[in-house]
Amino acid sequence: MLNNIRKQLFTTSSLLPKFNSFKEVHNLPYKKLSVVQMQELLNKVNAGDWKIQGEGQKIRKELKFNDFIQAFSFMNSVAIVAEDMCHHPDWFNVYNNVHINLNTHDVSGLSIRDVILAFAINEIQQQAKKPQGLNDVSYLNQQAILSKWNSL
Numbered sequence: 001m002l003n004n005i006r007k008q009l010f011t012t013s014s015l016l017p018k019f020n021s022f023k024e025v026h027n028l029p030y031k032k033l034s035v036v037q038m039q040e041l042l043n044k045v046n047a048g049d050w051k052i053q054g055e056g057q058k059i060r061k062e063l064k065f066n067d068f069i070q071a072f073s074f075m076n077s078v079a080i081v082a083e084d085m086c087h088h089p090d091w092f093n094v095y096n097n098v099h100i101n102l103n104t105h106d107v108s109g110l111s112i113r114d115v116i117l118a119f120a121i122n123e124i125q126q127q128a129k130k131p132q133g134l135n136d137v138s139y140l141n142q143q144a145i146l147s148k149w150n151s152l
């Protein structure tokens with residue numbers, strides 16, 4: 001048991017791919033990650049605040065914003081990155097609350113794609129300061145997110 005965990009921890013260190021555009025993410029190789037591997041990767045990319053659900057079926061985060069404009073502008077920014085990645089959040093929004101679940105359908109669980117999107121969402125959350133309206137995504141800096149990922 002301990003040996004298995006050690007082996008899994010060891011193998012995760014080689015699992016962080018580099019890429020220069022979110023459009024490349026769809027072509028990266030991916031496989032189902034164990035709960036241990038997933039937790040290790042989330043910690044590594046500063047996304048330890050995402051909670052792994054059940055036996056590793058999905059990860060979840062609940063966010064609260066100042067108001068609906070801030071929440072919806074954040075969702076617009078995430079939608080832009082998610083569409084480029086071809087990996088989309090399963091989410092719920094009421095007023096200033098946004099609940100997000102991520103998973104990878106064809107592995108019936110979690111993969112590196114969920115790690116990358118969780119990382120990007122955390123970065124966008126930090127960037128989303130004071131939008132001028134529902135559709136204001138002018139603060140979104142994809143290059144900054146990409147270079148931060150590539151330097152992890």
Ligand SMILES: C[C@H](O)[C@H](O)[C@H]1CNC2=NC(N)=NC(=O)C2=N1
Pocket residue numbers: 086087088089090102103104105106
């Ligand atoms: C065909 C297309 O690439 C797939 O259906 C994509 C779309 N968006 C997705 N989004 C998420 N979160 N998980 C997926 O497995 C997924 N698959």
